[in-house]
Structures are given as structure tokens and as C-alpha cells.
Amino acid sequence: MRRLVPDPAETTVADQVAGLDFAAAAPDGRPYVVTNFALTLDGQATIAGRSGKIGSDADTAMLVGLRTRVEAVLIGAGTMRAERYGRIAGALMVIISGRLDLPWDAPLFTAGEGEVLIFTYSDADPPPTETPVRVERHERAVDLVLALAHLRGERGVRSLLCEGGPRLHAELIDGGLVDELFVTHAPKLAGGDGPGLVVDLAERERQLEVAWLLYEEGTGEVFARYLTGA
Numbered sequence: 001m002r003r004l005v006p007d008p009a010e011t012t013v014a015d016q017v018a019g020l021d022f023a024a025a026a027p028d029g030r031p032y033v034v035t036n037f038a039l040t041l042d043g044q045a046t047i048a049g050r051s052g053k054i055g056s057d058a059d060t061a062m063l064v065g066l067r068t069r070v071e072a073v074l075i076g077a078g079t080m081r082a083e084r085y086g087r088i089a090g091a092l093m094v095i096i097s098g099r100l101d102l103p104w105d106a107p108l109f110t111a112g113e114g115e116v117l118i119f120t121y122s123d124a125d126p127p128p129t130e131t132p133v134r135v136e137r138h139e140r141a142v143d144l145v146l147a148l149a150h151l152r153g154e155r156g157v158r159s160l161l162c163e164g165g166p167r168l169h170a171e172l173i174d175g176g177l178v179d180e181l182f183v184t185h186a187p188k189l190a191g192g193d194g195p196g197l198v199v200d201l202a203e204r205e206r207q208l209e210v211a212w213l214l215y216e217e218g219t220g221e222v223f224a225r226y227l228t229g230a
């Protein structure tokens with residue numbers, strides 16, 4: 001892998017993520033929030049309904065590397081339904097769900113290790129699961145400002161990786177709650193009318209700063225790290 005920006009040089013995913021200290025940059029009242037997405041050239045976040053075919057092993061390595069730099073991983077219910085997550089060692093798993101319609105037989109809930117924290121407006125109770133599940137209820141839509149404040153205040157979470165999906169991503173950006181975006185740009189065309197990086201993001205120009213650009217020779221992927229200035 002070659003680092004193009006800053007300081008062009010040969011590098012590795014491990015070297016790039018080793019120096020990341022998100023927790024140290026946590027603002028008052030919420031964790032430092034970074035997001036990770038893989039996109040095709042035509043801006044698609046899915047191929048056949050899932051994200052897995054977009055990126056290569058290097059993309060997976062970047063995702064796994066970023067997970068080692070945070071205390072919590074956040075996803076929306078749509079992503080949990082599509083991707084059927086398993087446990088992520090060392091990170092508190094957090095899900096935002098309106099209807100509490102989740103794949104309770106997915107490995108995340110059957111592994112019996114770790115803990116899952118769900119923010120929802122549903123009155124329903126989750127079914128019994130092997131993995132301990134805790135539910136925080138909000139009225140109507142989950143207030144993401146309050147949810148992040150809860151993570152910081154009640155759980156001591158200072159660094160958080162949001163892995164999507166596009167709808168939750170847009171809400172977080174609109175709320176000024178995203179500090180950095182890690183985006184894998186894959187040289188592929190997917191077609192179709194699936195979601196992209198965001199869904200229903202409010203129309204307004206937002207200038208981002210490029211913090212790094214990495215090029216993976218074998219696959220042609222470009223890994224970008226953007227700062228929002230939030």
C-alpha cells in the first residue's frame with residue numbers, strides 16, 4: 001500500500017491505524033465519532049444488497065484496524081438486518097432501531113459474549129438472547145445527541161466507530177456528530193438503485209479536509225480519511 005497524502009511513502013494498514021488516538025480527541029459530552037464506508041465509483045454502498053463485495057481484503061483490514069482503535073461500534077437496524085453482525089471483541093456494540101425488528105438469531109445475539117446496547121422508541125421487549133442485551137428507550141425517533149451523551153456519560157465511551165448504514169450516517173452528519181469519515185473508494189461500477197454514502201442528507205455544502213489518501217496497488221482501491229471539523 002502506498003501513502004499518497006501526506007508524506008508519500010510505502011505503508012501498511014497496520015502502520016496507518018497504529019497512530020490513531022480518537023479517544024484523546026473526544027469533545028465534551030460525546031465520544032469522538034468516526035465512520036467507515038466502502039463505495040463503488042458510481043457511489044453505491046451495496047452490491048446485491050450487501051457491502052461485502054465492494055472492498056477487498058485490504059478494506060476488511062482497514063475496518064478491523066479501525067475497530068481496534070475504538071471503544072464502541074455503532075450501526076443502524078437496517079445494517080444489522082442486512083449484514084447480520086457477529087460480536088466485535090473489545091468493543092461495546094450499539095444499535096439504533098426504531099421498530100426493534102432485529103435478526104435475533106444473528107451471531108451477535110447468540111454468541112453469549114460481550115454486550116449489546118440498543119436505543120429504540122419501540123415499547124416491545126427483545127426476546128431472550130444468549131448475549132446480554134440492554135435497551136434504552138426514547139420517545140418517537142431516537143435522539144442521537146442524547147444517545148451519544150449517554151454513551152459518554154453512562155458508559156465512559158470516548159471513541160466510537162459508526163459502520164453505517166447510510167440513513168444513520170446522514171442523521172449523524174446532519175447533527176454535527178461525525179468527526180471523521182474513512183471511505184474506501186473501489187474501482188467498480190455496481191449499478192442499481194441501492195443506497196450510497198448517505199440517505200436523506202440535508203442539502204447543504206460541507207467542506208471536508210483530506211487527512212490521508214492511501215493507494216492499494218493490487219486492487220486499485222483508494223482509502224481516504226476525511227476530517228469534518230465538527
Ligand SMILES: NC(=O)c1ccc[n+]([C@@H]2O[C@H](COP(=O)([O-])OP(=O)(O)OC[C@H]3O[C@@H](n4cnc5c(N)ncnc54)[C@H](OP(=O)(O)O)[C@@H]3O)[C@@H](O)[C@H]2O)c1
Nearest residue numbers: 037038045051076077078079097098099142164165167168
Ligand atoms: N458500503 C458500506 O460501507 C455499508 C455500510 C453500512 C451499511 N451498508 C448497507 O446499507 C444498507 C442499509 O441501509 P439503511 O440506510 O437502511 O441502514 P441503517 O442506517 O443501518 O438503518 C436504518 C434504520 O436504522 C434505524 N434508525 C436510524 N436512525 C434512527 C433514529 N433516529 N431513531 C430510530 N431508529 C433509527 C431505523 O430502524 P427501524 O427500521 O428498526 O425503524 C432505520 O430504518 C444495507 O444494505 C447495508 O449492507 C453499506
